[in-house]
Amino acid sequence: MEEREVSATRTAKKRKCSYNKDWETIYPWVKPVQGESGEYDVKRHRQCETHKKRVAQKEVSQSMHTFLLKPKQDSNVDKVTAAELTSVYHTVKHSLSYRSEDCGNKLTSAIFPDSEIAKKMSCGRTKAASLVTDVLAPASVESCDKKAHTPFFSVASDASNHGTTKTLPTVFEILDTKAGLKSKILDFYEDSHESAATIHCQITSKLEENGLQLDMISAYTADNASVNYGKNNSVFQKLKADNSGIIKANCVAHIVHNCAKHAGDMLNVDIDSVVNKIFSHFSVSAQRTEELKEVFAFVEEDYHVVRRHVPTRWLSLWPAVQRLHDSWAAIKSYFLSLGENQCPKALWKLLKTDQDGEGQPLELQAYLAFLNNILKIFHDVVLLLEAGFPDQKAATIKHDFSNFYKTALNYLEKWYDFTDNNYQKNVRCLALKSSFTFSQLSDAVEVLQIGSKLDMDELYEEYCVTLPRQQEIVERKAPVVEKWALCLKAQKHQI
Template sequence: MLPVVAQYFSKYRVKHGIIEFIEQQHETADGLFVNIHYILESNELEIEKLVSPGFDNTNVNIGDHHSVFSLFHQLLPGLIKENCYAHVLHNSVKNGNEHLLIDIESALLKIYVHFCRSTVRSYELKRYFDFIEQEQKVILKHIRIRWLSLLQSIDRLFIVYPVVKKFFISNSGECTLYFLVNVLKDVQDTNLRLQKYYTTGVDLHSIITSFICKLNNRLHEEFFGHKVNELLKKIPHSNEVDDLVESFRLFIHSIINYIEKYYHERSSFYKSISIFSETDIDKIQWRSIEQCATFIDNKKIDKDLLYNEFSQIKSKYIELKEKFGGIHKQIEAFIPSNLIELQQAKITNYDKTDLLNEFDNLDHSDTNEDNCDTRFHKDQKKRPLIRCDHLGAYLLNDENVPHLQKLVQFSFSVPASNAFCESIFSHMNFWGIIVETK
């Protein structure tokens, strides 16, 4: 069962909604295309307004020759090809693993099997925790297809390290383990940024370029972690040190090259729409707006009217930014008040044939969007931050700027990852377990 989901810019912020589920035994490109096309039409969604279909990174979905994307692209030549960058980051680490002197993924799986399939060895682990008077921690199984499980598995491994040290008795094994803990933290932080429900294509340029910059800095300064540097100094053989350092450099180079292979082709597009991630509107120049508009059919955007509308909104921002306690205070008041109004409208005007079935209660954390919008501003009292989609919604509210609004809606509808769809599967499994236990 596959969810068909829409990401769009609503009157108040970026939103997600489930349109329908597809039940398809064989996931072929033709079959998926026909079903998705039918669902969009049957829900009276205009195919021409599709901006960038988001999928996970399989050939069936986004392959160059015959895929769901290529079939849609035949209908809509201006369609933006989108990769799931959470998958890209995950795969970049898997790709880089071949350059390390020890296969950490295989080692973790062997350790898991070694302890968890033997009662005697499990008891040995329990005795260790009894000895140090701590609550026993089980070894976490690393699942190769999960985005963030490798670092968690390594972190847990350090807790039980004295018991399993024989698996990493060599210098290369121990150094590699500490190296991965250091570097994978950057990967995981970036992946978590990509998975936030309000992260969209407008944020992608900043996220990817800053991550690559961090990795390049590590290469330039040859910093692989303080603990790694200490261990390297203790290794008596210079050849072994050189081999380890070279493996770390190749690992990082491999991650950079893998990400750039996907990102480089569309970097100009992501850089162009990234202007809408800027929350200081004073810094946005007309030429940037004009460049962004080139990605939309010229028949849909009148550049002269767009310029006037941009000037109107920029003037509004300049006028309001220092009033009423600052722009962040105005947005903080605008978002909750409109959410209350929206919820009341849902109660009084509920329509089962609505464009999208809202999915706000999917999660009680990041994807519970209404509560998170309010909580986001409450959490920023000490250091006010402004979400770019909230700012855009606030400035466009009650303004007659159809061309600029179209450009904003276009940009914010581009997904950065497939995380929302992945979270649906997780919650389907979660609620399935609850139903079974009742």
């Protein structure tokens, strides 16, 4: 008997269950999935606590569809989308935060309650960020590709620290006859290492992705860091290996800035520390500022705010030094009135020789005059040196100033090529400061190594077309980019 029951169990077939569309009317939450579950399993799931909890949550929550505009039901959907994109673009254009974008949209609907578009604008921080990265950025890169109609272009890169993150933009520049020199960002990426290999790889890959040919790069622009322009392993050397015609368009302003900074480090007085120490003394105290104003009134001078020097800003040191130099009488009197106990020690060491108030010339005053107007050193500084310095002290300061000049000249000669081999000598005709001949233009083509990419006969014909207006364009008081734009426009009209 037992053997028969076992045999019957083995031979019994399991009933196959299939999905029934009628269940959706009874159980609105059910969806078809792979498997062989039946209605019994659906009923059992409906009785579980997890399902009951989610049903309760759904009853008090709104569906995502209520937040989305339906094109068939709303004729303003495209206008609302355009308004949101324009608002986000305005935020990016003026470097505003996404938080201000969120607040601005809420304010817009309150200011314009009768506008259907303003009412339906909804663009918080998350949506704004998505529109920038997924819509505006790709559209910007696409517009770059369309505008890159000229065969030649230059590439630029730089690095910037944003907190603990190092960001690097990749930019290319083209000459547009209508808009002049245009800079377009191809990419903006993060790289904590900032090595020459990774920067080179990023530049070449982005150019390839956007259909820009590597052999059409005319120049590479960056600051003078070794990673960019080192002699052996640098971004420029790697690009030079890919395209021998690339010229070194490093930043001359950066060289001049570093020259002054490097030479200034050789001086006995650290002017950066002096400027920042004086600024910090007043910036944190309203009471000290009021006391300084009283000193200005006592010496019968107009009060001027002490300026700050930011090391990362090239043009902030000279205005700060100039302000100290012009307001020296009041600032010196203020710190001397504090006495040795209250005056910052670093400043007291430079001021203590005149603590009796006899108006003796100070070393710091001479340094301020020297750095304030270095071209007029033979006027301002010599008068101070002759005011009563001991001969030995005057000789020491003169030697220090001479060392400044020597250091600056050595730095310039190290980082800038003053010889005839400098390509800038042969391409100076392109600056359009004076009329140029076709021979000079041919020399520029040869130096830039683009002769194989140009038809010299066509270039001569184009040169002849520009001759009638060349002198007129040269005499214009306009940037060189605008002059070339006029020159190329004149050529098109003649053709």
